[in-house]
Amino acid sequence: xxxxxxxxxxxxxxxxxxxxxxVEETAVFQHPLxxxxxxxxxxxxxxxxxxxxxxxxxxxxxxxxxxAGCLYDAVVRHDVAGYVGGTTARERAxxxxxxxxxxxxxxxxxxxxxxxxxxxxxxxxxxxLRAAHPxxxxxxxxxxxxxxLSTVKRHLRRDRNGGxxxxxxxxxxxxxRAVLATARTVLDPARGSRxxx
Numbered sequence: 001x002x003x004x005x006x007x008x009x010x011x012x013x014x015x016x017x018x019x020x021x022x023v024e025e026t027a028v029f030q031h032p033l034x035x036x037x038x039x040x041x042x043x044x045x046x047x048x049x050x051x052x053x054x055x056x057x058x059x060x061x062x063x064x065x066x067x068a069g070c071l072y073d074a075v076v077r078h079d080v081a082g083y084v085g086g087t088t089a090r091e092r093a094x095x096x097x098x099x100x101x102x103x104x105x106x107x108x109x110x111x112x113x114x115x116x117x118x119x120x121x122x123x124x125x126x127x128x129l130r131a132a133h134p135x136x137x138x139x140x141x142x143x144x145x146x147x148x149l150s151t152v153k154r155h156l157r158r159d160r161n162g163g164x165x166x167x168x169x170x171x172x173x174x175x176x177r178a179v180l181a182t183a184r185t186v187l188d189p190a191r192g193s194r195x196x197x
Contacts, residue, residue, distance in 0.1 A: 021064040028056045035082040035149065036138050037089075054083060061086040071183060072176050079103040081153055087183065094186045099174050121147045126155035 022029045034053045038046040061067055061083075071085030075095050082089065096102065129141055130152075142152045174182075 020066050020070065021060050022057075025056070025060050028053055028060070029083060032137065032139050036153075054088070057083040058086060068176060068180060072179050075099070075179050075183070076101065076103065076173050081150060087187070091183075091186050095179065095182045098182045098185065099178065101174065121145055121151055121155065123155050123158065126152055127159045130156060 028034065031053050033046065033050050034057060038050050042050075061070075064070070067086055071087060074080055074084040074087065075092050079092075080089075084092070087095070126141070126145060129144060133141065138152050138156075139149050142149045145152065
C-alpha cells in the first residue's frame with residue numbers, strides 16, 4: 001500500500017465555508033471507472049486510466065476547503081460510491097471498521113422517486129442478473145433493471161454480507177477529530193503506527 005501525500009492526512013477542520021471543488025470536476029468524480037474501480041484482473045489500460053482519474057480526484061480534494069467535512073460525511077453519514085473526501089470506498093470502509101461504525105447505503109431511488117411510485121427493485125433479481133452477466137458493468141445492470149447504479153451496488157453489497165442489513169445510523173457518531181485520526185492511520189499506515197507508539 002502506498003502512502004498518500006501528508007497534506008491530505010493533516011486536515012484539521014472543515015475549513016472556511018465555500019464551494020466543493022468536485023462540482024467543477026464532474027467528469028472525473030462521476031466517471032464510471034472512479035465510481036466502480038477495476039478489479040485486479042482488469043486490463044492494464046483500465047487500471048492506468050483509473051490511476052489517472054484517482055490522482056486528479058485526489059488533487060481536487062487536497063485543494064478543497066470542505067475536505068474534512070466531506071470526509072466526515074462520507075464515513076459517518078452516507079455510504080457513497082466512488083472517490084469522496086480524499087478516499088476510495090474501500091478506504092472509507094476500513095475507516096468505519098476501525099471506528100466500529102456502520103452506515104446503511106441510502107436508497108436514492110426511493111428518495112428520488114425513480115422507480116415508478118417507489119416500487120423497490122427485487123434483491124434476488126439483482127443478484128440473479130449479476131450472476132447471469134458477470135462481465136457486464138454495474139451501470140449496464142442498473143439500466144437493465146431500471147434503477148440507479150447505487151441501488152445495484154447496495155443489493156450486491158447486501159448479498160456479499162450474506163443478506164444481512166446493517167443499522168441505519170450508528171448508535172453514537174465519532175467526532176470529526178476521531179475520523180480524521182483514523183483516516184490518517186488508513187491512508188498512511190507507517191505514519192499512523194509511529195503516532196500510536
